Amino acid sequence: MxxxxxxxxxxxxxxxxxxxxxxxxxxxxxxxxxxxxxxxxxxxxxxxxxxxxxxxxxxxxxxxxxxxxxxxxxxxxxxxxxxxxxSAIGRIHRPDLFMEALRDMLGSPAPQSVRKLAKQLDLNKYTIWRWRMVVFSIIESSSVAASFSGIIEADETYQRESRKGSREWVRYFANTQNVPKPPRPRWEDYTTQGLKMMRGLSKWQLPILTVADRGGSRLFRRLPDRKSATVERAMSPLVPGDAVLCSDGGNGYKDLAAVRGLEHFVVGSKPGTRVAAGCYHIQNVNSLHARYDRFIKPFCGPATKNLNGYIRWLEVRLAGMAPADIIRAA
Structure with a gap:
């Protein structure tokens, strides 16, 4: 003009x-x-x-x-x-609304649900869902390995397994002769058939390793199981030889400290045992667990197949990544 x-x-x-x-x-x-x-x-x-x-x-x-x-x-x-x-955003026809979805994911105090955001942007909910999967693929491919030093805190939190979107029971009932019965009962079976819910850390609770140091480095990593050997393998490349390890009494951490010759402080969960020798504790990791619980609660148990994407989403939010950084990394 x-x-x-x-x-x-x-x-x-x-x-x-x-x-x-x-x-x-x-x-x-x-x-x-x-x-x-x-x-x-x-x-x-x-x-x-x-x-x-x-x-x-x-x-x-x-x-x-x-x-x-x-x-x-x-x-x-x-x-x-x-x-x-x-790029990963090459076929998105509304880049302006995609940026709004990115701002909601990264900049808002609490991300909205897919349906609420779709209503706000006047889009179909499946469009918003596909955009989130695109963002998950971008942030997972652009992840950088965290570096830890000094006093390192480690602990696990747990997420209940969810098979949202799974068709395994549908396929089983359609062909019971050739399709094996799924290992996990349907949620309705716990009420209609009187099955007892597994309490505590059952096999349906997925462990998420959480590591932090006093310099601000943080890491969430989903583990395949909660065996001591699995925890030791996951922690071994993260802890340098001159670090001080603070954890609970899990055998995986004890074995790692023994093999690597690390100084290891074990803290408890009861009052009076949560701090060892003044500055050695896992309160930073416990704070991350609380943040994870607040972040994941509105999604009502995300599907396990997408859990890594949600974990990485929380990491980039804690790191303060901006929507422009996602666009450049696409």
Missing amino acids: LNHDFRRFLDALDDLNPAQIEDAQTKIGDLRRKTEAISEIEARTNQEHKCPFCGDDRRQKWGRTRTKIQRYRCSGCKKTYSGRTG
Whole structure:
């Protein structure tokens, strides 16, 4: 828009009635959201000038895409591409609303459910769900191994197994001769057949190893089981030889300290035993467990097949990752 046309537009705003002002604010808000999304995507392109097809860094501007994103033409292979080509967000048709979903996942105090966010953005709930799976794939592929030193705290928390979306019982009833019976009863069987619920740390409780040090490094990692050897294998590459290990009385931690020759402080869960020798405790890890419980509770038990994505989601929230970082890592 030319400058004098823009001035004429601003002068016309004085003649708008309240309803028209509301419509104008909504339109400007939508335009600002789209512009911000386009800016983030084009910033991703400006960081890496190479063609996603042949790797040539020579290019020229070649119009814009349907979503107003700058398109380029490679001078080597003559193919056109944009900032989304070859990325995990390459087929998302509403990058502006995708950025809003990212802000809800990373920036809001408490992420909304899929249905609430879909209603807010006027989208189908399955669209929001697919976008979350896209974000999970991005943050899992961009994860960086945590480095620990000094006083290291370690403990496990547990998440009940969930088979949401599983069709195993449907397949079993459809073909009982050839399909083996699933190992876990259906939840309705506990009431209709009078089955007793397993209490405590049963085989349906999935262990999640939590490690933290006094420097702020944190790690959540789902373990296949809660055997001592499994805990020892998971902890071995994380703990340097000069570290001090604080944990509960689990055999996995004791075996690790004995094999590596680590200084090991064992703390208890009862009052008076939670701190050993003044500064040796696992209160930071216990705080992470409380944060995990608050984070995971609104999702009413996520499916076990997606649990790693939720764990990594919590890690990036605690690390303060911004939506722009997700776009650049896509």
